[in-house]
Amino acid sequence: MLDKxxxxxxxxxxxxxxxxxxxxxxxxxxxxxxxxDEVDVxxxxxxxxxxxxxxPFEGEEDPDTINAxxxxxxxxxxxxxxxxxxxxxMIRAKKVNLTxxxxxxxxxxxxxxxxxxxxxxxxxxxxxxDLVASAENIIVAMQHVNKAGESKLLPNxxxxxxxxxxxxxxxxxxxxxxxxxxxxxxLLERAPGVTVEEIKAATAGKLIIEGEIPEMVI
Amino acid sequence: xxKVVSGADEAIRDIEDGMTxxxxxxxxxxxxxxxxxxxxxxxxxxxxxxxxxxxxxxxxIGLLLHQHQVKKMISSYVGENAEFERQLLSGELEVELIPQxxxxxxxxxxxxxxxAIFTPAGIGTEVAIGKEVRNFNGKDYLMEMAFDADFAIxxxxxxxRLGNLVYRSxxxxxxxxxxxxxxxxxxEVEELVEPGELDPDNIHTPGIYVHRIFQGENYEKRIEQxxxxxxx
Numbered sequence: 001m002l003d004k005x006x007x008x009x010x011x012x013x014x015x016x017x018x019x020x021x022x023x024x025x026x027x028x029x030x031x032x033x034x035x036x037d038e039v040d041v042x043x044x045x046x047x048x049x050x051x052x053x054x055x056p057f058e059g060e061e062d063p064d065t066i067n068a069x070x071x072x073x074x075x076x077x078x079x080x081x082x083x084x085x086x087x088x089x090m091i092r093a094k095k096v097n098l099t100x101x102x103x104x105x106x107x108x109x110x111x112x113x114x115x116x117x118x119x120x121x122x123x124x125x126x127x128x129x130d131l132v133a134s135a136e137n138i139i140v141a142m143q144h145v146n147k148a149g150e151s152k153l154l155p156n157x158x159x160x161x162x163x164x165x166x167x168x169x170x171x172x173x174x175x176x177x178x179x180x181x182x183x184x185x186x187l188l189e190r191a192p193g194v195t196v197e198e199i200k201a202a203t204a205g206k207l208i209i210e211g212e213i214p215e216m217v218i
Numbered sequence: 219x220x221k222v223v224s225g226a227d228e229a230i231r232d233i234e235d236g237m238t239x240x241x242x243x244x245x246x247x248x249x250x251x252x253x254x255x256x257x258x259x260x261x262x263x264x265x266x267x268x269x270x271x272x273x274x275x276x277x278x279i280g281l282l283l284h285q286h287q288v289k290k291m292i293s294s295y296v297g298e299n300a301e302f303e304r305q306l307l308s309g310e311l312e313v314e315l316i317p318q319x320x321x322x323x324x325x326x327x328x329x330x331x332x333x334a335i336f337t338p339a340g341i342g343t344e345v346a347i348g349k350e351v352r353n354f355n356g357k358d359y360l361m362e363m364a365f366d367a368d369f370a371i372x373x374x375x376x377x378x379r380l381g382n383l384v385y386r387s388x389x390x391x392x393x394x395x396x397x398x399x400x401x402x403x404x405x406e407v408e409e410l411v412e413p414g415e416l417d418p419d420n421i422h423t424p425g426i427y428v429h430r431i432f433q434g435e436n437y438e439k440r441i442e443q444x445x446x447x448x449x450x
Contacts (some may be wrong), residue, residue: 047247055446056447057448058448059446061441061446063389063440063441065387066244081387084270084391084392094321129318129339136339162290164341
C-alpha cells in the first residue's frame, strides 16, 4: 500500500518531457517533488503563473507570489505571469497537457465529484470545473476509500458533480486504473503488497481485470 | 487629465447600499485592502460582492461579512472563513459559487463589450441549471452572461494620474479583468508615479478603464499560507 508520497511518486512517472502541467491542491502538489531532472516540464498555477518553482527559502517569502493553493512560492527563470482570464483561456484552449487533481468520488464513466458535500462542506469549485471540462489528460490522485471505509470508485457519483466523462486515469494507495471510454475501471497495476482481491473489495464500480496485474514499479 | 483622489474615502464617496462591487485579488494576494477598510468604515450594506474568495475572518472581504454589509457573494472558492460558512449555513448570506474561469471570463466579457461567453465549465453539473446550452463542433457549452457591476475595485503595484496600471507578480490575478469591467473603476496603488514613468509597452491596464486612483499607505499584504524551505 502507498502513502501520499508514494501516490505522488507513481503519478510523477506519467509526466512527460515538454509537458505543461497543472497540479491541484493536496497530493497533486507533491508530484512536483518527484519529477526527474531530465524531464523538462513547466508547471501552471491557475492564479496566473507559468514556471512555478519550489517554496522560497525562509525569509525570502513574497506575499505577491503565491500558487493557486495560496502558498508562497518562487518563480523559475523563464516564468510568465498573466491575469486570471488568460490563465483559464490557456486551460480552455487545451494548451495545458496534463491536469492532476484530487477527488471525493469518481464514477466508472469518468465523472468526478470534488467540490461540495451538501449540508456539510461548501468551499466551492475554484478552478476545478474549468480544468475538468477542458483538459484532455486528467489524472486523479486520491485514496481508494473514504474515512468511513466506503469506496470512492463508484458506478455513479453520489455527490454534486464537478465534471462529466472526463477522468482518464486514477492513482490510489492501492492501484493504478484507467477509466475506459465505454465505462469501467481497468486495473493496470497493484501497489506493492496489495492483492487484486483487496482492490476488488475496495472498488464499488465496474472493475475490469485482464490477465496478470503487475505490481507498480516506483 | 487627473484621476487622482485623496484616498479611499473619496474614492468610494458614491458607493451606496445595494450596489454591486467587483473586488480584485486571489485570496489575500493583490487585494484592494485600503478600499475594503474604507467600505467597512462607511458601513454601506446590502452589497453584492463579486470576488474570487471571501477573505479570512479578520482580513479582506471577511471584514465586510463580519459587519453584515454583504447581501450576496459571487465567488469560486470560499474556504478558510468560519464566519462566512456560518452566515451561509444560517441563510443570512446569499452565495453564488461559480467556476473560477467563468468568473474571470465574465469579467473579461464586460471589459471587452461582449454580452456573453460560452464555456464548457459546469456542463452536467448544478452550475448548468437554468442556463442555455449550445453545441459547437460536437461539444456542449454553457452560455454565461457578462457581469454588470457598479464599481470595480482593484489593487495595482504602480499607477499614474491617467490611470495606467502595472501589477506585480501573481498579485495581478483578477485585477486587470475586473478593472476593465466596472462602470466606475477605482484603483489603489502602492506607488503613484508621474505620467511617462511607466513604459507604454508594459502597461497592464490602460488608463481609459480607470476612473479614480490613489496611493495607499502601509500595505499589510498578509500571507495566507506561509510555505518555505530551509537553506542548507
